[in-house]
Amino acid sequence: MLQLPTFDDVAAAARRLQGHAHRTPVNRSTTANQLLGAEVFFKCENFQRMGAFKFRGAFNALSQFNAQQKSKGAIAFSSGNHAQAIALSARLLGMPAVILMPMDAPQSKIDATRGYGAEVILFDRYKEDREALTKKVAQQREMTLIPPFDHPDVIAGQGTAAMELIEEVGELDVLFVCLGGGGLLSGSALATRALSPRCQIYGVEPEAGNDAQQSMAKGEIVHIETPRTIADGAQTQHLGRYTFEVIRRDVTGILTATDEQLVEAMRFFAERMKMVVEPTGCLGFAAARHAGIDLAGKRVGVIISGGNVDLPRYAQLIGQGLA
């Protein structure tokens, strides 16, 4: 049996993050309220350190390393926000970090990860097995591997965003959370079940990659091909063992959003709320608007997961839209 993380773990993570993670703002918009006929609270993790909620889970995991682990450091594979989250957390905690990234990852992400002081090892993702390679380097260097979502400490850390949201605005009727591997969603579910027990909790994944929806229907983890979607943070192929169990137990349902709806939401955030939100971060609001959940007169939370998107790409999406 897996030992699933609990709300106590989320609360302990919140204490560890105090003074290290930003307590991100909860922003509101009269226009969003009118569009949904509801009172909407946006938890803005795009203003989190390194631009995404991922810092919470990474820091929570690394800050629990023992002296031996700390001296050897942390290793991760990621071409996205998890890479920068591990790199920054390691630097803040004074330990080495190695990040494996595909050699065709955007140069900006490689530079940003190196900028936080991590060693980046590039690999050819068409010729080399990422997991095997990571394990090999981890063993050689005696480093501790922190996966991007399927880890109790990572899940507990991610749950602190929803915890802060409910602490700040009070109980909610419905909460929408972006969903890739399920770290943010399962952490949010732990916090919400404890602090706002009657709240409906929806995970939102890209329509093109609805593996979690399929997994819930089937009662087991479904694997899919890497989905084609602009939501690069949600291009996961399957849930994790921990995240699947928590989601199955605590989440009301899984919804999807199309890339067109994500672009519409990106434009809304820019035009009306003056915020840059990455495509993945738009999943929650897109579903709140289009997925058919009755929100009339309700208190609705939406977690915006991050704001890391290459600027030319961002300009293209809000200017011309999908190519």
Added chain:
Amino acid sequence: MLQLPTFDDVAAAARRLQGHAHRTPVNRSTTANQLLGAEVFFKCENFQRMGAFKFRGAFNALSQFNAQQKSKGAIAFSSGNHAQAIALSARLLGMPAVILMPMDAPQSKIDATRGYGAEVILFDRYKEDREALTKKVAQQREMTLIPPFDHPDVIAGQGTAAMELIEEVGELDVLFVCLGGGGLLSGSALATRALSPRCQIYGVEPEAGNDAQQSMAKGEIVHIETPRTIADGAQTQHLGRYTFEVIRRDVTGILTATDEQLVEAMRFFAERMKMVVEPTGCLGFAAARHAGIDLAGKRVGVIISGGNVDLPRYAQLIGQGLA
């Protein structure tokens, strides 16, 4: 002699705005600190109601109307943020509002102003005299004219942004403020002289429209042609009588920024701080970065004035840059 507004007027405005204006966040950026070698505090009026600081001055002015004025309402001429500020303030205070706008104003601005419930009167700016027309309508309808910057109540209201900034972060060494007609700058100067007396205060205007710089040098209000700049909120032709006197007395100096520097700052805000800032709102940071003021080790405030920019135009500026 003009009766110039004082810090007491700013403090009274803050009480009137309580519960009506947002207390906007003060955002920070490690990268900005590194770039300037300083500790930088950004007061984010792009997150203010209707997307700009202008709400503060408009609401402060309208909330002091007597019963007779209130029943007849407010009138203003503006194609920019002042129009929406007056319209929204009037609606919140339950009075009519008329806004005169040039018929070639962007449809989005006309729609937004009407959306706040104001009556919009369009005029042909090549054939009609705006000021004469406004006076005529004001007299016919017995409405009170609120100018966009040169009014003691407007200046006092705008000063509440700097007041909140210093209350929140403590005294500053240097403050950079965007400068068009000088309402925000003179209000900021009143607040800063009272709350952080040793702080240097710089107004920043577009290089192509440096009328305030010329006015300070000459010791009198200099009029210029409408400048060609992307900073549409600072395309003013001259300071006001009130703003000139306060600026002359309380401001350390006037700096300028080029359109290229404004685009660079817009990109920085989007990429690093996940914020949409309109070109005018970038003036302060652009000068902090490029105007040659020694900031090493100092505590620096930057007021971001607003985030209202048409989305296609915004996408073009951060994507392709100046055409």
